[in-house]
Amino acid sequence: MSCYQDLQLAARAVRLASRLCQSVQRGLLAKETQSKSDDSPVTVADYGSQALVSWALERELPAGSFSLVAEEDSEDLGTETGAAMLTRITQLVNDTIAADSTLDAAPLTSKDVLLAIDQGRSKGGATGRHWVLDPIDGTRGFVRGDQYAVALGLLENGEIVVGVLGCPNLPMTSIAHGVPKDSNEPVGCLFTASKGAGTFVQSLDGKLQPQQVYVSNVDDPAWATFCESYESAHSNQSLTANIARVLGVTAPPVRIDSQAKYGAMARGDAVIYLRFPHPGYREKIWDHAAGSIVITEAGGAVFDAAGKSLDFSKGRFLDLERGIIATNKKLKPVVLAAVQTVLNGEQPSQKL
Numbered sequence: 099m100s101c102y103q104d105l106q107l108a109a110r111a112v113r114l115a116s117r118l119c120q121s122v123q124r125g126l127l128a129k130e131t132q133s134k135s136d137d138s139p140v141t142v143a144d145y146g147s148q149a150l151v152s153w154a155l156e157r158e159l160p161a162g163s164f165s166l167v168a169e170e171d172s173e174d175l176g177t178e179t180g181a182a183m184l185t186r187i188t189q190l191v192n193d194t195i196a197a198d199s200t201l202d203a204a205p206l207t208s209k210d211v212l213l214a215i216d217q218g219r220s221k222g223g224a225t226g227r228h229w230v231l232d233p234i235d236g237t238r239g240f241v242r243g244d245q246y247a248v249a250l251g252l253l254e255n256g257e258i259v260v261g262v263l264g265c266p267n268l269p270m271t272s273i274a275h276g277v278p279k280d281s282n283e284p285v286g287c288l289f290t291a292s293k294g295a296g297t298f299v300q301s302l303d304g305k306l307q308p309q310q311v312y313v314s315n316v317d318d319p320a321w322a323t324f325c326e327s328y329e330s331a332h333s334n335q336s337l338t339a340n341i342a343r344v345l346g347v348t349a350p351p352v353r354i355d356s357q358a359k360y361g362a363m364a365r366g367d368a369v370i371y372l373r374f375p376h377p378g379y380r381e382k383i384w385d386h387a388a389g390s391i392v393i394t395e396a397g398g399a400v401f402d403a404a405g406k407s408l409d410f411s412k413g414r415f416l417d418l419e420r421g422i423i424a425t426n427k428k429l430k431p432v433v434l435a436a437v438q439t440v441l442n443g444e445q446p447s448q449k450l
């Protein structure tokens with residue numbers, strides 16, 4: 099299969115899963131959220147999205163060739179509350195498939211849904227082709243009614259070659275000054291990127307045609323804007339404020355959930371993305387695979403605090419020096435220097 103065909107397949111799968119997420123977010127009920135053992139929330143939409151993407155990819159790929167590294171697994175669905183959730187997930191998956199006039203498929207059973215979810219247990223690695231999925235990135239934003247993303251990448255021999263981000267709540271217009279509340283602007287963006295072929299944005303509903311996008315070309319940090327996590331538990335915001343101060347950035351950060359940040363940056367809404375999780379947190383490949391190629395194909399750079407590009411070839415986790423930074427190529431040296439200045443000045447007890 100060519101990169102173009104992989105990209106089309108990924109985009110169809112992400113669109114399908116995004117529709118399921120949108121319908122759940124509209125009618126979100128508290129009982130549809132559970133807590134995972136790592137204390138992050140997971141909803142019927144996380145499972146439903148993973149089942150749909152897995153099902154939509156596998157049916158189009160050569161038999162036996164499908165490998166998926168994805169966030170969720172079916173373990174918690176084996177409990178008593180899990181069984182009710184599974185019934186609801188199966189119904190959501192089948193309703194979404196039935197509503198898509200381009201799909202001709204028999205309804206899935208609960209067992210099919212479990213199998214589709216558990217396809218995501220692959221370990222990935224440096225050889226072969228592995229799809230990399232975060233079925234809902236930014237579940238906290240999703241539950242709050244804010245930003246989230248369905249993020250799908252394709253890892254080929256250790257390198258991400260395709261990335262698709264479905265961002266159902268992201269306005270098609272710039273969010274450089276934040277996401278407007280109660281605006282009539284159209285929302286729902288689909289970012290697509292493939293190696294050597296650029297990054298494009300189109301409306302998730304397909305009404306607006308794809309347009310090529312580029313990261314901002316601001317080369318003076320004083321004019322740069324930055325974005326970071328909405329959740330302070332996900333990134334050390336006092337550290338990022340210090341880095342911004344060293345850089346001379348004066349504008350307040352745009353805080354939004356999920357890899358929607360990578361999409362927004364790829365079209366120039368913000369110039370720098372700073373992500374410094376608290377000590378002990380290990381970054382997973384599905385949290386950055388699609389987003390990183392969306393940025394690099396738009397002319398940007400994604401790297402860690404040592405200045406190294408992200409390495410997706412080491413399995414389910416990213417093996418990196420502290421922090422993830424994205425910006426344009428011109429600003430990379432100056433942003434990296436500011437990051438290292440601030441990290442070197444930290445008290446030893448604050449270091450990882």
Ligand SMILES: Nc1ncnc2c1ncn2[C@@H]1O[C@H](COP(=O)(O)O)[C@@H](O)[C@H]1OP(=O)(O)O
Nearest residue numbers: 138234235236237327331332355356375379385
């Ligand atoms: N304690 C944590 N520190 C950093 N990131 C986290 C933490 N807990 C969950 N995440 C993940 O951070 C990402 C959200 O990023 P952001 O903070 O930029 O919105 C998600 O992938 C989320 O997982 P999930 O996919 O389960 O929502």
Ligand SMILES: [Mg+2]
Nearest residue numbers: 138139169237
């Ligand atoms: Mg999660």
Ligand SMILES: [Mg+2]
Nearest residue numbers: 232235236385
């Ligand atoms: Mg995630």
Ligand SMILES: [Mg+2]
Nearest residue numbers: 169232234235
């Ligand atoms: Mg997730």
